[in-house]
Amino acid sequence: MHEKMKENRKSEIPFAIPQLGDKEKEGLCGVIDSGWITMGEKVARFEKAFSELHGQEEAVAVNSCTAGLHLCLRALDVGPGDEVMVPSLTFVATVNAVLYVDATPIFLDIQSIDMPHISIEEAEAKYTPRTKAVVVMHYGGYPVDLLEWRSFCDTKKMMLIEDAAHAPGIDGVARLSDASVFSFFSNKNITTAEGGMVMARDPSVVEKIRRLRGHAMSTDTLARDRGHAYSYDVTMLGYNYRMDELRAVMGLVQLSRLLDWNEKRRELSKIYRKRLLALIPDVVIPFDQGDETAAHLMPILLPPKARREKVMKQLRDVGIQTSIHYPPIHLFSYYRERFPDIILPKTEEFCKRELTLPLHPLLTKNDIAYVVDHLKKAVEQSTI
Numbered sequence: 001m002h003e004k005m006k007e008n009r010k011s012e013i014p015f016a017i018p019q020l021g022d023k024e025k026e027g028l029c030g031v032i033d034s035g036w037i038t039m040g041e042k043v044a045r046f047e048k049a050f051s052e053l054h055g056q057e058e059a060v061a062v063n064s065c066t067a068g069l070h071l072c073l074r075a076l077d078v079g080p081g082d083e084v085m086v087p088s089l090t091f092v093a094t095v096n097a098v099l100y101v102d103a104t105p106i107f108l109d110i111q112s113i114d115m116p117h118i119s120i121e122e123a124e125a126k127y128t129p130r131t132k133a134v135v136v137m138h139y140g141g142y143p144v145d146l147l148e149w150r151s152f153c154d155t156k157k158m159m160l161i162e163d164a165a166h167a168p169g170i171d172g173v174a175r176l177s178d179a180s181v182f183s184f185f186s187n188k189n190i191t192t193a194e195g196g197m198v199m200a201r202d203p204s205v206v207e208k209i210r211r212l213r214g215h216a217m218s219t220d221t222l223a224r225d226r227g228h229a230y231s232y233d234v235t236m237l238g239y240n241y242r243m244d245e246l247r248a249v250m251g252l253v254q255l256s257r258l259l260d261w262n263e264k265r266r267e268l269s270k271i272y273r274k275r276l277l278a279l280i281p282d283v284v285i286p287f288d289q290g291d292e293t294a295a296h297l298m299p300i301l302l303p304p305k306a307r308r309e310k311v312m313k314q315l316r317d318v319g320i321q322t323s324i325h326y327p328p329i330h331l332f333s334y335y336r337e338r339f340p341d342i343i344l345p346k347t348e349e350f351c352k353r354e355l356t357l358p359l360h361p362l363l364t365k366n367d368i369a370y371v372v373d374h375l376k377k378a379v380e381q382s383t384i
């Protein structure tokens with residue numbers, strides 16, 4: 001890590017931190033010196049490297065995961081009158097994208113508080129002939145059962161979309177779905193500051209996503225610059241969701257470290273689990289720790305009696321930053337107004353008790369001991 005970043009970190013233990021260093025700086029300087037900063041060869045290289053890592057032919061880089069979700073839904077022809085099943089336990093962008101295309105979100109509850117992925121039983125119960133797709137989300141980096149969802153979607157003739165913002169570089173992710181979307185926002189497992197990536201299994205869908213990303217123009221700036229094309233046509237309503245060379249060059253550097261960082265995150269999660277179980281047995285740790293996780297988050301559920309705000313404040317006072325993933329979407333004012341009366345008991349209980357502990361590859365065993373020891377005290381004191 002760069003010295004300046006270390007200084008900025010002080011004695012705090014942040015819940016997430018971007019890891020940027022000299023390689024990223026060199027890359028950025030190289031792009032600036034090259035004189036070509038908008039979408040070009042670096043973007044193409046980043047797309048190729050990312051798709052190869054996930055066993056796919058192609059990927060399309062975009063300027064955010066949110067934009068990628070929007071493009072997937074557009075390219076898969078999801079629109080007015082269609083229903084899309086979604087979790088409420090996710091970042092708001094997952095469901096906003098459904099509203100961007102004027103489709104109707106159908107919120108599904110989670111399986112249980114220690115298995116907080118959306119439930120197939122709920123999907124079965126809420127399915128209607130208008131249900132066109134489901135967006136699953138690999139909460140915390142723990143992948144949903146994609147085989148099970150694929151077979152459910154095949155039976156119902158629905159499309160399967162992965163919001164894979166938390167799960168880059170995990171075996172199985174992006175292989176069975178109709179489309180998958182990743183995020184490179186600053187707190188994700190790899191970052192380009194802002195950015196995203198889309199993959200799809202049907203090459204014609206990939207092509208449509210590629211077109212929609214750049215105003216649905218029939219030629220791109222680079223081709224025109226090179227004299228390969230002189231004019232262009234517009235065949236659909238497109239957007240400017242392009243990634244640029246600066247972000248792509250950072251992405252390439254970050255991607256080369258993704259698998260090591262994921263491994264480090266998994267190791268740290270294991271250390272957390274052991275210590276939490278030993279010291280605070282009444283917290284719930286969602287998911288079984290397996291090797292198939294990008295360990296993006298370290299979520300726990302506080303005991304029902306613990307007061308979360310008090311716990312968070314007490315931890316902040318000793319330099320430990322925590323977070324909440326997530327406030328449930330169906331309870332946000334905007335969503336309540338548009339979709340009143342939605343009740344998801346398990347999601348609501350999960351979201352009331354959830355606390356996200358610091359997790360990033362720079363964390364040490366000592367940091368974890370410090371966090372868990374202070375958490376134990378904070379939980380005890382908050383319940384008095």
Ligand SMILES: *Cc1c(COP(=O)(O)O)cnc(C)c1O
Nearest residue numbers: 064065066091093165183184185
């Ligand atoms: C971060 C995140 C997004 C949005 O990603 P952006 O790249 O910031 O648009 C979407 N879904 C989930 C689950 C996320 O964590």
